[in-house]
Amino acid sequence: MNKIVIDSGFSQSRVALLEDEEMVEYYIESKSLKRLVGNVYKGRVKNVLPGMQAAFVDIGLERNAFLYVKDAIPRELLIDKKVDIKDIGIRDVVKNGQEIIVQVTKEPMDKKGARVTTHLSFPGRYLVLMSQVDYVGISRRIEDEDERKRLKEIVEEIKPEGMGIIIRTEAENKDRKDFEEDLKYLLRLWHKIEKEKNLGFPPKIFYKDLDLIHRTIRDLFTDDINELVVNDKDDYNMILDFLDLISPELKGRVKYFDPGINIFSYYGIEKKIREALSSKVWLKSGGYIVIDKTEALTIIDVNTGKYVGVNDLSKTIIKVNKEAAKEIAKQIRLRDIGGIIIIDFIDMIDKKAEQNVIKLLSRELSKDRVRTNIVGMTGLGLVEMTRKKVSNRISSILEKKCPYCGGLGMVLTPDTVINNLENELKRVSLHTNSEAVIVEVNLEVEKVLVNQRKDYLGELEKALNLRIFINGNSNIHSNHYKIKEMGRLSKIKEMLKGEK
Known part of the structure; x- marks a missing residue:
């Protein structure tokens, strides 16, 4: 289910x-x-870097966005067989000071700015509308050839001239009316941007992608x-x-x-979220995998752990590796690990068994909506693969570098602590007669709540019908909070008065 x-x-x-x-x-x-991915901006080119074949674009964020030459070349040139894009330099397509319409394709990560493209695309329920290209594509997950042919014929009939459309997986078995409604919505969006792109001065945002809940309904809530x-x-x-x-x-x-x-x-x-933040993941057999992140790549190591098998060592190793292959595919998807990934399976003497493990990994990875590519086995017997990196992984969203251990460990972000506290306050409101509470939090969390989140605190008090008094305490761990007192508002006010 x-x-x-x-x-x-x-x-x-x-x-x-x-x-x-x-x-x-x-x-x-x-x-x-x-999140920024999908947003469309009018930006200004700040710096063209021929040596990197890229340009920096000011779109109004803390750091300038990064535009690669391939993302700046008009799409019709990319698919023109007569043009060798290697002959096109970044200075041929953008100039310093130029106003440019771009769309974010990758979130800002670490110290890097967002990645952007001039090739705008807008996803709907069944279709993706693309500018600057006359093309019809179809999801590889729709495998039935008759169905692929039927869908392409329908879309080619309704496709606007000079524009491209990709048929999404959810389009399978849908009819022309569904596509027409979806396309009507996407064209309204496109025409709005076309109409407004010459208005105002950069940096300026033209379009914000849907929020998380709307995107979930559009992209994840399917017949499955x-x-x-x-x-x-x-x-x-x-x-x-x-x-x-x-x-x-x-x-x-x-x-x-x-x-x-x-x-x-x-x-x-x-x-399950706590488990997803752990570097060690146990397998049902007693073996385990260890997931370590470096700045350049992610390394996953497979170990037999407590599992020693019965008699045959080679069968023990194959069993653990197969179990690990399934778990690795699941963890990559769950943690949203992107970039270069190196997997160190336990060495197998049997080359056929080795290939079977890689095939199993490939089959499990096919369930992932994000594009992955198994490059193959390196000379050292390591599996090398890549996964498209679009956003920050779970650990970087929920945690930050720990100030108590010189950055060697991780702690929860203030947003995560505040969300945990919110759930606790909901329980207080629903299951007690308290009119007010005094909450002690780490000084950093207090700073966020009192200075940056005044509106949020007011909305929470109103929704829960509960006065919330926040006290910062340097002795409280940044992961934790403490409800120091709760009760009638008059009693809480007297208590706070006495503490002054």
């Missing part, structure tokens, strides 16, 4: 995709810090999902309204969950 669980809070939205009770994908978005559960009434109604537009037949699968219970704890997701 496949299920989507949505935890909608005041500070964060969290989404977990469960397949047979196992969490395989996890997404998180701060209400105050939205048996149930979607959400713990916020407003979001529940919004989801039903959105489904009216894109997939009315799925409305019956949406369930409203009692907000008085931590929805992620109820479904065992909080535990």
Whole structure:
């Protein structure tokens, strides 16, 4: 059974995709810090770097965005067989000071700015509309040749001249009317950007991609999902309204969950998130894998651990490696690991068994919506693969470098601590008669709540009908908080007065 669980809070939205009770994908978005991928900006070229075949573009973010020459060359030249793009330099397509319309394709990561492209594309439920190219593509996951032919014929009939369309996996078995409605919405969006692109001065944002919950409904909530559960009434109604537009037949699968219970704890997701932050993952056999991240790549090491088999060492090794292959594919998807990945399976003497393990890994990775590529086995017997990197992995969103250990370990971000505190305060509001609480938090969390999140704190107090007094305490670990006192408002005020 496949299920989507949505935890909608005041500070964060969290989404977990469960397949047979196992969490395989996890997404998180701060209400105050939205994701940038998909957004369209009018920017200004600040610096052209011929040596790197790239340019820096000011789109109004903290760091300038990065535009590679391939992402700046008009799409029609990219597919023109007569033109060798190696002969085209970055100075041939952009100039210093030039105004340019770009779309974010990769979030800012570490100390790097966002990556952008001039090749705009807009995903709908069934189709992706592309500018600057006259082309019809189709998802590789639609394998039936007759169905591929049928879909292409329909889309080629309705495709606007001079534009490109990619047919998404969800389009399988849908009819022309579904595609026409989807295309109508995407064209309205495109014409709005075309109309406004000459207005105003850069940097300026023209289009923001959908928020996490809307993207979840558009991209994840398909016929394969048996149930979607959400713990916020407003979001529940919004989801039903959105489904009216894109997939009315799925409305019956949406369930409203009692907000008085931590929805992620109820479904065992909080535990799974903690496991996803651990570097060591145990296998059912007693073996384990270790996942380590360096600046350039991710290394995954497979070990037999407690599993010693019975008699045949080679069979023991093959069993652990096969189990590890399945778990590695799951962890890569769950943790959203991107870039270069090196896997050190336990050495196998049997080359046929070695190939079978790699085939198993490839088959498990095919379930991933993000593009992966197994390059092959290196001379040292290591499996080398790549996975498209679009956003930050889970660990970098939920954790930050620990100030207590010189950056060798990780602690929770203030956003994560605030979200945990919010769930605790909901329980206080629902299960006690308290009118007010005094909460002690780490000084950094206090700074975020009092200085940067005044509106959030006010909204939370109003929603819970609970006065919340925040006290910073340098002795409280940055991961923790403490409800020091709760009760009648008059009593809490007297207590605070006495402490001054």
